[in-house]
Amino acid sequence: MKEALESIPIGAIVPFIVLNVILIVVALIDLFRSEQTRGPRWMWILIIVFLQLVGPVSYFIVGRRREA
Amino acid sequence: MRTWMLMYRKELLEMARNYKWIWIPCVFVLLGVMQPLTSHLMPQIIDAAGGLPEGAVIEIPPPVPSVVLLETLNNFGLIGVLVIVLSSMSIVSGERNSGVAGMVLVRPVRFLSYITAKWAGAMTLVTCSLLLGSLSAWYYTELLIGDLSLLDTLYGSLLYLLWFAVILALVVFFSATLKGAGPAAFLSLALVLALSLLTGMLPAWMTWSPARLTAHAASLLTEGQLLDLFWLNILVGVTMIVVLLVSAAALFRNRPLVD
Incomplete structure (x- = not known):
């Protein structure tokens, strides 16, 4: 496993992590700046931080409350 | 034309305020990066998941660059479409419910330019995201798997782009005619799914279907040539976009702006 990971150039892993x-x-900035969210804030923090890719995306689609 | 440009710029600005210009390209690039990475690591992933039974002789063929790119495009066609539809489901109805549409449309603005500006704004974002995603997929495939023609990658992505344009026109249409965002998203996704499935299952009946654009891309990448009736599919796709946008504007005009 370690060898396989080392066969990937570091330049290929960095963008993946950065993105x-x-x-x-x-997602977190938006979460803290918005006054209201759909569902409790601490739940969204956990979802955003721990679910890779799916978490932030579902926050943007479901959790944001459109300001009228 | 000047008012159209103004409304188009407003769309771009609004998408920037909603962080769409950050997160949607990010999602596409990550999708583009993921497939070459998992293909590259597949033997290790199988090992880590418990491995093959002792003594089993299964040769895992080395991944083919064009197939890896095709799988990436397929992911764009599934997850990407889901993200596009869900993120733009309230593109018209949201503004209508919040009263912004009312404020814009009391001015001498044509409903058609209002609708087309919305579609064009969303299309700009989708185009940038898809191209960024394909380019990163191409780069990662080149890096980890093997040689891949950049030109074929671009052609394949452009075919997907036209298919996405049809899907976005559908979303705009339903968002303009239905009150809620949920039903609009559901109907668009259901129609896209039905069209794709029928095109796959009844190829003889569905030669006109714009969903075949993805099949053209697949054939272009793996065999180097397009399928038959390519121009018919392009023509039907473009016609569908025009008809959907014009009828969205017409139906939207006939509904009172305030309930």
Whole structure:
């Protein structure tokens, strides 16, 4: 397993991690700036941080409450 | 034309405020990166999942670059479509319910330009996201798996792009004619799914279907040539977009802006 991971150039892994971090950070920023969310805030924090890719996306689609 | 540009720019601005310009391209790029990575690591993934039984002789063929790209495009066609539809399901109805549509449309603005500006704005985002995703898929395939033609990648993505344009026109249509975002998303997804499934199951009957655009992309990548009736599918796709947008504007005009 370790060898296989080492066969991937580090340049290929970095963007993957960076993009995931960007998604998480943007989702968290929006979560803290919005006054209301659909569902409790702490639940969204857990979902965003622990579910890779799916968490931030589902927050943006379901959790954001459109300001009228 | 100036008012159209204004409304188009408003769409782009609104998508930036909703962080759509960050998260949707991110999702497409991650989808594009994922497939080459998992193909590259497949033997290790099988090992980690318990491995093959002792003594089993199963040769895992080395992944083919064009097939890896095709699988990526397939992912765009499934997960990408889901993300696009769900993120734009309230594109018209949301503005209508919040009263913004009313404020825009009391001015001398044509309903058709209002609707087309919305579609064009969403299309801009989808185009950028899809191209970024395909390019990263191409780069990762080149890096981890093997040689892949950049031109074929772009052609394949453009075919998917036209299919996405049809899907977005469907979403805009349902969002303009139905009150809620949920029903609009459900109907669009159901129709897209039905069209794709029927096209796959009854190829003889569905030669006109724009869902065949994805099959053209597959054939282009694996065999290097398009299927028959390519221009018919393009023509039907473009016609569907025009008809959907025009009728969305017409139906939207006939509904009172405030319930």
